Amino acid sequence: xxxxxxxxxxxxxxxxxxxxxxxxxxxxxxxxxxxxxxxxxxxxxxxxxxxxxxxxxxxxxxxxxxxxxxxxxxxxxxxxxxxxxxxxxxxxxxxxxxxxxxxxxxxxxxxxxxxxxxxxxxxxxxxxxxxxxxxxxxxxxxxxxxxxxxxxxxxxxxxxxxxxxxxxxxxxxxxxxxxxxxxxxxxxxxxxxxxxxxxxxxxxxxxxxxxxxxxxxxxxxxxxxxxxxxxxxxxxxxxxxxxxxxxxxxxxxxxxxxxxxxxxxxxxxxxxxxxxxxxxxxxxxxxxxxxxxxxxxxxxxxxxxxxxxxxxxxxxxxxxxxxxxxxxxxxxxxxxxxxxxxxxxxxxxxxxxxxxxxxxxxxxxxxxxxxxxxxxxxxxxxxxxxxxxxxxxxxxxxxxxxxxxxxxxxxxxxxxxxxxxxxxxxxxxxxxxxxxxxxxxxxxxxxxxxxxxxxxxxxxxxxxxxxxxxxxxx
Amino acid sequence: xxxxxxxxxxxxxxxxxxxxxxxxxxxxxxxxxxxxxxxxxxxxxxxxxxxxxxxxxxxxxxxxxxxxxxxxxxxxxxxxxxxxxxxxxxxxxxxxxxxxx
Numbered sequence: 001x002x003x004x005x006x007x008x009x010x011x012x013x014x015x016x017x018x019x020x021x022x023x024x025x026x027x028x029x030x031x032x033x034x035x036x037x038x039x040x041x042x043x044x045x046x047x048x049x050x051x052x053x054x055x056x057x058x059x060x061x062x063x064x065x066x067x068x069x070x071x072x073x074x075x076x077x078x079x080x081x082x083x084x085x086x087x088x089x090x091x092x093x094x095x096x097x098x099x100x101x102x103x104x105x106x107x108x109x110x111x112x113x114x115x116x117x118x119x120x121x122x123x124x125x126x127x128x129x130x131x132x133x134x135x136x137x138x139x140x141x142x143x144x145x146x147x148x149x150x151x152x153x154x155x156x157x158x159x160x161x162x163x164x165x166x167x168x169x170x171x172x173x174x175x176x177x178x179x180x181x182x183x184x185x186x187x188x189x190x191x192x193x194x195x196x197x198x199x200x201x202x203x204x205x206x207x208x209x210x211x212x213x214x215x216x217x218x219x220x221x222x223x224x225x226x227x228x229x230x231x232x233x234x235x236x237x238x239x240x241x242x243x244x245x246x247x248x249x250x251x252x253x254x255x256x257x258x259x260x261x262x263x264x265x266x267x268x269x270x271x272x273x274x275x276x277x278x279x280x281x282x283x284x285x286x287x288x289x290x291x292x293x294x295x296x297x298x299x300x301x302x303x304x305x306x307x308x309x310x311x312x313x314x315x316x317x318x319x320x321x322x323x324x325x326x327x328x329x330x331x332x333x334x335x336x337x338x339x340x341x342x343x344x345x346x347x348x349x350x351x352x353x354x355x356x357x358x359x360x361x362x363x364x365x366x367x368x369x370x371x372x373x374x375x376x377x378x379x380x381x382x383x384x385x386x387x388x389x390x391x392x393x394x395x396x397x398x399x400x401x402x403x404x405x406x407x408x409x410x411x412x413x414x415x416x417x418x419x420x421x422x423x424x425x426x427x428x429x430x431x432x433x434x435x436x437x438x439x440x441x442x443x444x445x446x447x448x449x450x451x452x453x454x455x456x457x458x459x460x461x462x463x464x465x466x467x468x469x470x471x472x473x474x
Numbered sequence: 475x476x477x478x479x480x481x482x483x484x485x486x487x488x489x490x491x492x493x494x495x496x497x498x499x500x501x502x503x504x505x506x507x508x509x510x511x512x513x514x515x516x517x518x519x520x521x522x523x524x525x526x527x528x529x530x531x532x533x534x535x536x537x538x539x540x541x542x543x544x545x546x547x548x549x550x551x552x553x554x555x556x557x558x559x560x561x562x563x564x565x566x567x568x569x570x571x572x573x574x575x
Contacts, residue, residue, distance in 0.1 A: 018544040025544045032564045033553045041553060053542035073539075081491050083567045129570065137564035140553065263489040268529040273537045 002196040002232060004225055005203070006162045007154035008217075009191040010169060013125060013145050014057050015179050020124050020146035021048030021091060021272075028185070032139035040127075040144040042086030047271045050075070054146035057178040058098040058122040059277070060285050061148055064172055064292065065117050067099025072276050075122075075269040080262055083138055084126040092123035094266050098148075106168045107294055108161050115165050116153040123147050154193060154202060159221040166190065166214050171293045175318045183213045190217055194224040196232060203228070204238040208245055208252050219250040227252070296321055304334035313342045319356045320346065326363035336370045344387050360394025369397045376457050382406050406455065412464070415448070415456050419468055422447040433469045441465060478506035 016026045022039035029035055038046040055073055062069055074096050077089040102117035127143040129136050150169060156162045170188065173181040181188050190211045197203035206228065208220045223245075228238050243252040256262075291299070293315045300311040315321045320341065327337040345366075349356060369390070373383045378401055389400045400406075422444060423430045433440055441462065448461050483502050487494045494502075516522065550563050559566040 017542045018540075023540070023543065023545050024547045031550070032562065033550045034547075036548050036550075036553045038548065041548075049540040051542050052539035055539055083570055130564070131569065134569055136567050136570050137561055138567060139564050262491070263486065270529060273530060273534055275537045275539055276535070 002198050002203070002229060004157055004221075005154045005195050005197070006156040006158075006221065007193040007205075008150075008152045008156070008162060008165065009193075010150045010152075010166065011125075011147050011189045012150070012170075012173055012179055012181050013147055013187040014054055016051060016053045016057065016146060018051055019144035020051050020054045020122065022144050024144060026145050029141055032137075032141060034141060036140045036143065040086075040140050042088070048091060048269075050272055050275065051146065054122065055098070055275075056281075056285055057176075058120070058146070058148050059282065060176050060289060061150075061173060061178060062097075062099025062102065062120050063282070063286055064176055064289050065099060065102040065104055065120060065150070067102030067117060067120055069099060069282060070096040070277055072096065072274040073098070074274045075272050076266050077269050078123075079265045082126075083136065084129050084143075086127065086140070086143065090124060090126065091269050091272070092149075093121035095268055097121035104165065104168060104172065105294055106161070106164045107297075108164050112294075113161065115161075116155050118151040118153050120148055120150045123149060154195070154205075159218050159225075162192070162221060163214055163218055166217060168294065171318075175290055175292050177288075177290075186212065190214075192217055192220055192224075194221055194228070196225065196228040196238065198232075203232075204240040206238065206240070206252075207242045209242055209255065211245055212247075216245055216247060216250075220245045220252055223250060223252050290318070290322075293318075293321075296325075300334075300338075304328070304338070306334065306338050310338050310342055313346065314338065317356070320349075323356055323363055327366045330364055330367040332363075332367040332370050337366055340366050340369065340387070344384065345391070348391050359391055361391050365390055365397055372397055372401060376459075377401065378406050379454075379458055382454065405453075412460070415452075415461055415464055418448050418451050418456065419444075419461070419464055422451065423468060423472070430469060430472045433472060435466070435470075441469070444469070478503065478510065 014020075014026075018024060019026050019035075019037070019040065022037035024037035024040055025035040027035060039048050050073065059069060074093070075091050076094040078092050078094070079089040081088055097119040099117070099120040102120070103114050104117060105112050105114055107113075123146075125142050125145040125147045127138050127140045129138055152165065156165060170181045173179050179187055183189070192208045192211060193205050194208070195203040195205050206224060208224065211217050211220055224243075231238050240258040242255045242257075244255045245252050296315045297311045300306040300314060301308065306314070314324050323345075324337060324341045327341065328334050345356075345359075345361070349359065369383055369386060372378050372386070373380050378386065382401075385404075386397050386400045386406070389395065389404075390397055393400075395403075426444070426447065429440065429443065435441075444465050445458065445461055448456050448465070449458070480499050480503055483494075483499055483506075554560045554563060554565055557565040
């Protein structure tokens with residue numbers, strides 16, 4: 001067995017109003033060459049100016065990844081010629097990236113693993129190319145969209161670790177609110193480095209470039225482990241090279257070897273003057289970083305005693321987790337709030353394929369609903385009915401209870417009168433009553449509920465019925 | 475100082491993905507020789523090894539980032555005006571395979 005070592009370079013588009021160095025719209029458009037400004041086409045005579053929001057968002061992710069931030073923002077030119085890069089260089093960061101030497105904790109098989117981050121940098125996306133039989137077409141809409149690239153150290157040792165890292169990073173980006181990070185929309189792309197070794201030293205690095213989904217990252221790693229293992233087992237040497245994944249076969253193929261590595265001739269971008277990064281600016285950004293997925297999950301388990309499963313379900317979507325937190329902050333019992341949120345609420349969201357912001361429900365309503373059940377004003381069965389109404393109309397639970405005349409009868413005398421009435425009407429059954437037969441007591445409870453239109457408190461009714469029936473059979 | 479040979483230039487041309495003609499190599503070789511002579515002169519200046527590379531001559535504290543406001547986009551027809559050929563508003567180029575990101 002060889003030790004597998006994996007490093008990742010993850011690109012993620014940032015959302016913003018305008019592009020990173022031009023005022024063109026940062027957004028998807030199915031019509032080509034609509035969202036373009038002079039800078040995106042590399043036209044001379046107009047200079048790039050960095051977008052404040054893109055810089056702040058990149059710094060936000062950098063801080064969330066526990067990185068060291070720079071004292072100033074500067075950019076570098078990465079020179080290479082390719083039709084998707086009209087200037088002949090990409091504006092990126094190398095000298096002073098927005099973050100260096102960070103880490104991200106991930107949870108693999110119940111264990112916390114620290115993944116070291118080498119650096120995170122802000123750069124511009126390239127134009128997109130469509131290839132046809134004899135020609136290629138360029139659409140510059142994507143050109144200049146802000147992109148953050150997160151580079152890990154080669155510190156992961158299995159496909160599972162790599163995929164968990166990607167999921168955790170994706171969640172961090174989404175939690176930070178800087179991008180939806182959807183790989184199906186091409187917002188997240190990935191380069192994977194895989195090396196195998198049977199000594200303490202790393203083996204030859206094989207890089208698989210531009211993988212468009214987490215699923216394909218997994219396939220590429222599987223294929224590379226198999227391919228490199230076979231070479232090593234046969235006494236061969238793995239060549240240091242760059243490969244590409246064939247989406248259809250799941251196999252990687254040679255793109256270029258180390259000897260023809262492109263020399264990018266990096267140098268500091270002279271057209272963008274350095275901007276100081278102040279403590280004030282960093283503090284402002286830091287305030288906007290929310291508690292992240294893994295921390296929330298750990299808090300739910302330790303502080304609220306929620307199960308692993310429930311905690312996982314709650315933190316999957318930040319907005320759902322925020323909603324739950326708000327319920328608890330308002331004083332709702334965490335376990336009861338969790339049951340409502342993960343059960344009825346998420347069930348409703350999933351069935352209707354909508355997100356929580358599309359539902360007119362507020363955390364305070366869940367808290368009130370729990371209170372209504374706790375105070376025995378309504379039964380838990382009625383609470384479900386209230387919930388259905390609440391989720392559709394956005395009415396407060398108290399209002400719904402009142403409108404539907406749902407107040408439970410908890411007054412002993414009122415219930416007693418109904419019980420006596422029921423027993424009189426069903427004297428035969430009452431005489432035959434046997435406490436061993438639960439079906440009989442259910443029958444009487446049912447009768448009482450019918451007469452009170454479900455408003456009698458079930459527990460109380462049951463207890464009083466048992467007492468009265470016992471008298472009958474003395 | 476190291477001489478820039480034709481082999482060096484060929485290597486860089488390959489790495490930078492330039493296709494060059496034979497006579498261009500000769501021109502480059504000569505031009506690099508001149509440039510290197512200048513470099514050689516500069517390197518003889520006293521204490522030059524202690525001088526940090528200079529990118530920005532002045533420290534400008536007044537540099538502002540751009541507010542994130544989208545505007546002044548080109549029209550599609552203006553954007554592709556200089557293209558040799560277009561198909562459905564996309565710029566047509568000879569087929570390229572592979573790529574960078």
